[in-house]
Amino acid sequence: MTAEPQQAVAHYAHALDELNVPELEAVLTEDTTWTFTMPGQGVLGPFAGRTAVLEFIRDGHTAQAGRVRHHLGNVVVTATDAATAEVRAYLLQTRNTGESIQTISTGVYTFSLRRSDGEWRIAELILTLDNAL
Template sequence: MSTKAVAGWGSTYLAAIDPGEVALDAGEQFAVRQALVRYAFALDQHDLAALEGVLTEDATWTFKIAGETDLGPVAGRVAILEFVRQAWDAETDQRRHNLVNVVFRSADSGRAVVHAYLLLTSNAGGGSGVIATGFFTFRLEHAGGEWRIADLFLGTDNAW
């Protein structure tokens, strides 16, 4: 596996999601963004309860690392939580999942499709730096008064 993807590799994944109408008011758009932020904070703080709270029961996670290696899908909230628990056991640093350039592709009162860039930083060995970049596609569902992540695709530009 190469350590980085070729330029533009993610465009095929991003283009496959046709844009649609964004029929959410500013308050609901903020609520969707808050769900994404809660996801990132849960990962960084190793907070399984918070992560559980932002996922649907039947959520799926799929990854493409450095544009080459497929991982997943990891299907179901229970399996995702176990997957994350194992990943945390292997970490020796403090990571920060920075979600930037968040854009709604489509949304209504029950569903939202959102893209965001990932800037993954690490603080280890007395220094900090970027360890990976990439992009997310999130599909969220609104139920019980909350937005939750139903599907997540992460494509990283490099392996780490």
């Protein structure tokens, strides 16, 4: 059962990097919330609801230069039952401009997932960055 929540988180990262809106919609609950903590900048969010989160993602893609990837590592399901799960993962975010590859940021994700219509979906995403973007 732990593999399914891990897969949902992996689908999120791939969909985010590709700006695959249908897949993002499929992996987020309608009432999802996202909150980010950035050193020196405080808390950003929460962004509440799938529509607001997707707008935030689109704005981020428009503003970015180069190819950005969200590499998730040490993915661990820390709590689970038949309907909910919590997943923690380290983030390494990179940018490839074609001329160079840069590490943009590192941090820790905490995902709260909820099973809905037989699928695991992200109900809450909390990202604590180790450095400011």
